[in-house]
Amino acid sequence: MTTADRDGFDEFVAARSAALSRTAYLLTGDHHLAQDLLQAALMQAVKHWRRIHTSPEAYVRRAMYHQNISWWRRRRITETSLLSYDGAVPAPDTDLRLTLDQALARLTPKQRTVLVLRFYEDLTEVETARALGLSTSTVKSTTRQSLARLRTLAPELAELIGADA
Amino acid sequence: MTSPSHTDLREELAALAETQPFSPDPSAWDLGRRARSRTRVVRAAATLAVVALVVGVGAIAVRPDSVGPAGGIEPDGAIPSVITTPDGPVITDLAIGRASVAYVDSDGSPVLVDAATGKASYVDLPSFPEPSVIERTADLVTGPLLAVSPDGRRVAYAATVAAEGPAGQPAFSTPWYIVLDLTTGDFEFVGVPLGTGTPRAISWTTDGRLAIDVYGRQTRRDQPPSVVARTIDVTTGDSAASALTGMLAPGGLISATYPVDDGPVQAVPFEIAEGDVAGRDLPTDLYPEGAEVAPVGWAADDLLVAHVDEDLVVLTSPDRPAAESTWQVLVPDLPESSGVTVAVDLIPDLTGDPDQELTHDFTATPMGDSSGGRALYVAGGAVVLMAGVVLMLRRVRT
Numbered sequence: 001m002t003t004a005d006r007d008g009f010d011e012f013v014a015a016r017s018a019a020l021s022r023t024a025y026l027l028t029g030d031h032h033l034a035q036d037l038l039q040a041a042l043m044q045a046v047k048h049w050r051r052i053h054t055s056p057e058a059y060v061r062r063a064m065y066h067q068n069i070s071w072w073r074r075r076r077i078t079e080t081s082l083l084s085y086d087g088a089v090p091a092p093d094t095d096l097r098l099t100l101d102q103a104l105a106r107l108t109p110k111q112r113t114v115l116v117l118r119f120y121e122d123l124t125e126v127e128t129a130r131a132l133g134l135s136t137s138t139v140k141s142t143t144r145q146s147l148a149r150l151r152t153l154a155p156e157l158a159e160l161i162g163a164d165a
Numbered sequence: 166m167t168s169p170s171h172t173d174l175r176e177e178l179a180a181l182a183e184t185q186p187f188s189p190d191p192s193a194w195d196l197g198r199r200a201r202s203r204t205r206v207v208r209a210a211a212t213l214a215v216v217a218l219v220v221g222v223g224a225i226a227v228r229p230d231s232v233g234p235a236g237g238i239e240p241d242g243a244i245p246s247v248i249t250t251p252d253g254p255v256i257t258d259l260a261i262g263r264a265s266v267a268y269v270d271s272d273g274s275p276v277l278v279d280a281a282t283g284k285a286s287y288v289d290l291p292s293f294p295e296p297s298v299i300e301r302t303a304d305l306v307t308g309p310l311l312a313v314s315p316d317g318r319r320v321a322y323a324a325t326v327a328a329e330g331p332a333g334q335p336a337f338s339t340p341w342y343i344v345l346d347l348t349t350g351d352f353e354f355v356g357v358p359l360g361t362g363t364p365r366a367i368s369w370t371t372d373g374r375l376a377i378d379v380y381g382r383q384t385r386r387d388q389p390p391s392v393v394a395r396t397i398d399v400t401t402g403d404s405a406a407s408a409l410t411g412m413l414a415p416g417g418l419i420s421a422t423y424p425v426d427d428g429p430v431q432a433v434p435f436e437i438a439e440g441d442v443a444g445r446d447l448p449t450d451l452y453p454e455g456a457e458v459a460p461v462g463w464a465a466d467d468l469l470v471a472h473v474d475e476d477l478v479v480l481t482s483p484d485r486p487a488a489e490s491t492w493q494v495l496v497p498d499l500p501e502s503s504g505v506t507v508a509v510d511l512i513p514d515l516t517g518d519p520d521q522e523l524t525h526d527f528t529a530t531p532m533g534d535s536s537g538g539r540a541l542y543v544a545g546g547a548v549v550l551m552a553g554v555v556l557m558l559r560r561v562r563t
Contacts, residue, residue: 009194025185026178032326032340034185036292036354039193046197100177120178160173 005049012056013042020060026116027068029105040067062131065117069109069132096160103154111146118143242280242317243525244511248477250500251276255287260350263317268505269310273299276502277347280317280511283527285500291352292324292343299503301327301337307423308366308378308412308459309504315371315462317508320345321399324354325363339363342375344399358395358404365392366423368506371415371463374398378410378423394420409436412460414467419482421460421469429455433471435483443483447473448492462509470507475499477507479515479523491515495523 017038024034024041041063045056052059104112110132117128118139125143129136147161242263250270256277263280270276273296278285290311294302299310302325311322321344328338339362345352355375364377374396381393394407407413411422422434422442429452432444447456452474461470467482468491477496481489495512499505512523 006194013193022182022185026182030340031185032338036340042193043197046194049197097177097181101181104181116178119175120182122175160177162174 005053008053009046009049009056016057016060020057020064023061023116023121024064024068026104026120027064027109027113029101029112037064037068061121065113065132069113096156099154099156100150100160103150103157106153107146107149111142111149114139114142115146242508242511243283244496244507244523245278245283246496246524246526247283247528248278248496248499248505249285251285251287253284253286255289257289258350259288259290259345259347259352261347263508263511264313264320264347265317265508265511266505267309267311267313267320267507268500268502269299271501271503272296273503275311275322276500277313277320280508283525290320290322290343290345292326293322294325295327298325298327298337301335302363303503305363305380306365306503307425309368309461309506311504312368312375312506313508314369314373315508315510317511318346318348319369320347321355321367321369321375323357323364323367337363342367342397342399344375353399355397355399356402358397361395366411368412368460368462370396370413370417371509376407376413408438411436412463412469414463414469414482416466419484421463421471421482424457424459428457430458431455433458433460433469433473433480437484445480445483445490451492459504461505462507464509464512465514468515470495470509470512472499472505477505479512493523 020041021034021038024038025031028034028037038060041060044063044067045052045060048059049056104115107115113132114128117123117131118125123131125136125139128134129139132139134142150161151158242265244265248266248268261277261279264277265280265283266276266278266285268276273294274287275290275293276285277288294310299306311320313320321342323339324341324343325337325339328336339357341357342355343352344355358377358379361377361379364379366378368376370376376394376396378392378394380390392410394410395404396407396413397404407417409417409420411420413420418437420436422436424430424434430447432446435443435445437443447458456474457472459472461472461477464470464479467485469480469482471478471480475498476494477499479491479493479495481491493515513521515521515523
């Protein structure tokens, strides 16, 4: 790789890291994990820079989505194990954002990732399915389940989420 | 499915995302390049292996044996008779093969000793706690911070980071453990068991799981929580409660516990059932005032390696009859550290011969092995690498 490659990478990181780290935070719900997730995705990008340098952001985002689900699979936070935690989140704070943060933390990684792609990244169901390697019907059902679970976990979010999901 | 309120959800998610501080890590390029270089080196090595297979095996077959390690020690390495402090550069390519010893020095820097050369080096471990974090956790931690696996091929540690407590006071948290493969330099994240935090100690069981001591749930405000133990399957991330705290012996029926306080004790402490303790008395002629003791690993079902004052010692556990008890200094005068672990598989089985050498003097003789064994390793390695070449060629064609 050449100095131009390095310069190109540095420019990309300088321009897009802030946005990417915000997405990483929504995916992980933890500031340190978000930094690790972005770092791992950037390392992957370096390894394939020649091939992806014309459109690195799509590659890095995709790497983050997959890495996030993979890491959490390793942590064995499964949907089944979360069933016993489906009681409503206690609301010690009236801050809606804090409540949303706490409720998101109790979704499965797949549910959380689908929500972030659909409602933060503004991807369509088809685009989300393509990015995660899922079927469109799985994205639809996962979105529906995620929103329903958010309402269960934090009833005060119902207005935010909507009642028809 | 979508409703107008989803606009609000989008806005709240965006606001939540804004709380993530932006801190790009400038090392991504260098780390990525190193990983890429490693991949390319492996591919190049695969090509060379074809040539090596033809030329190397023939040459090895007629080569005389070199001087082997003392006492017929494992061909892939040995515990050095002297554990030194590092004097070279920090190693960043972590594919060193096997480590015989791992420790964290008094400055909080991780050190590995190469099992094949006996050389100690500082290593640049990914997400290893900063010295300031190690200092913060000093009151919590009772055992090793860096644990080398029994076969020396992996190391594990908690990726503890600095955090801010509820009132802004300095705190720390451990999002996961890292298991690093020293044969490839690759590492894996292993999640912390639910409900646990930063471990008080970490070690490997002889069957390749991590054993951790952590604080359990606090039941009384005026008392610290009890210490509980868990094991973690590093492949699946599954964890299970363990009845015994400390360093588990093969079979899990006895453990060597970590010191609760600094200061000398008169016996090496063990746990033989939940809450039931036993001790193996220190030889009073060697330690009339007692000694500071910490477990290091289990070399066999009933043979513990322990750090006793400045020495590494091999001793039998208290469940063995007194007539069979052993107390043998393995390595004297260890460097100052906050916990040492050794690759216990590299310690040969004790024969009962008082002159048996358990370690290797790397300054006197180079490591070697029999030509037949070496040929077998080379041939096996070459076959594996040739398979890699075939896979690579297939990939190129597609």
